[in-house]
Amino acid sequence: MTTYNWGMIGTGWIAHEMADALNAVNGQIYAVADVNAEMLNKFADEKNITNRYQNPDDLIADPNVDIVYIATPHTYHYDYIKKALLAGKHVFCEKAITVNARQFDEVQAIAKEKHLILTEGFTLYHMPIFQQVxxxxxxxxLGDIKLVQVNFGSLKDYDPKNRFFNKQLAGGALLDIGGYATAFARTFLNSQPDVTLTTAKYFETGVDEQSGIILKNDDEQLAVMALSMRAKQPKRGVVSGTKGYVEIDNYPRATEAKITYTVDAHTQTTETISAGDDTKALQYEVADMQRYIDQGHDDGQLDRSHDVTHILNNVRNAWGMKYPFD
Structure with a gap:
């Protein structure tokens, strides 16, 4: 596997975790950018990064940067992705990759036109257990898959000023945690859903605090999702078919799946399969990103992100909830 020069934009908590993964896989990180000089230098010192940029545009312009990693608030993703792709850089962006389908379709088209890899940071796409399932x-x-059920509940502190609840920063449960649930559901549906039934409860700032979502595709498969930002739920997904069902707990970084085979109405057998290491979730992301570049294609990952982004867009359209920049 080739080693690439990564340039990181953003120094928040997920960037700290990604920096550790990059150092573990590649032994070094080429560059980092943050508009806050104090945070930039503290992060760079801690993660052993020599090249530091207070202007992310300067990092993108650096000819030695091969891959741009983006870990900013959602509203900045589109601009940085577009700039990086137009500069000829591969891009790994944290979820939600863009705030709406229009933005996604534009950057996807640029990536394909320029033969660049654009990847969204959903750990579940890279955990080995999912390939086994x-x-x-x-x-x-499991026979014919009929139903996918998936939950994600995150208990965020009550703080109307926090970015999680800030409509100007694309806050709300759907884009913060809903992408994971939707990615899980789409992974196990045979085709893209074309029916969306949903309702939401709104936080006082106007973003979605919690929601229920039902999806259906032309194969008559259903996905049922429950999301919340103010009530903890287990991160649990269940995929049900005519011969059994599989339960995956902590699915964003799952390492285990419990399978129940329903032989008939009265007989069931179970088995548990294991794969991977949850502490290496982001290392799997790094390794896959670099493998995609080596092989010249992304195993269909960006097409899955396309479907997820369009589902999220359809859900918001059903609510009639728009961000100021939509």
Whole structure:
């Protein structure tokens, strides 16, 4: 595997975790950018990064940067992705990759035109257990998949000024945690849903605090999702078929899946399969990103992000909830 020069934009908590993963996989990080000089230098000192930029545009312009990693608030993703792609850089962006489908379609088209890799930071796309479950389903062990159920509840402190609840920064449960649930659901649906039934409860700032979402596709498969920013739920997904079901707990970084085979109405057998290491979730992301570049394609990852982004867009349209920049 080739080692690439990564340039990081943003120094928040997920960037700290990604920096550790980059150092573990590659042994170094080429550059970092943050508009806050104090945070920039503290982060760079801690993570052993020599090249520091207070202007992210200067990092993007650096000819030695191969991959731009973006860990800013959602509202800045589109601008930095577009600039980086137009500068000929591969891009790894934290979720939500863009705030709406229009932005996504534009950057996806640029990436394909320029033959660049653009990847969204959903850990579940890279955890080894998911490939094992998909192989099991492909082998017919669960029969025909009929229903996917998935929850994500995050208990955020009550703070109307926090970015999680800030409409100007694309706050709300859907873009903060809903992408994970939607990515899980889309992974196990045969085709893109075309029916969306949903309702939301809003926080006082106008963003979605919690919601219920039902999706249906042309294959008559259903996905049922429950999201909340003010009530903790287990991160749990269940995929049900005509011959059994699989339960995956802590699905964003899952390492285990419990399978129940329903032989008939009265007989059930179970097995548990394991794969991967949850402490290496972001290392898997780094390794896959670099593998995508090596092989010249992303195993369909960006197309899955396309479907997820469009589902999220359809949900917001059903609510009639718009951000100021939509």
């Amino acid at each position: 998909q192989d099991l389903i492909a082998a017919g062990k």
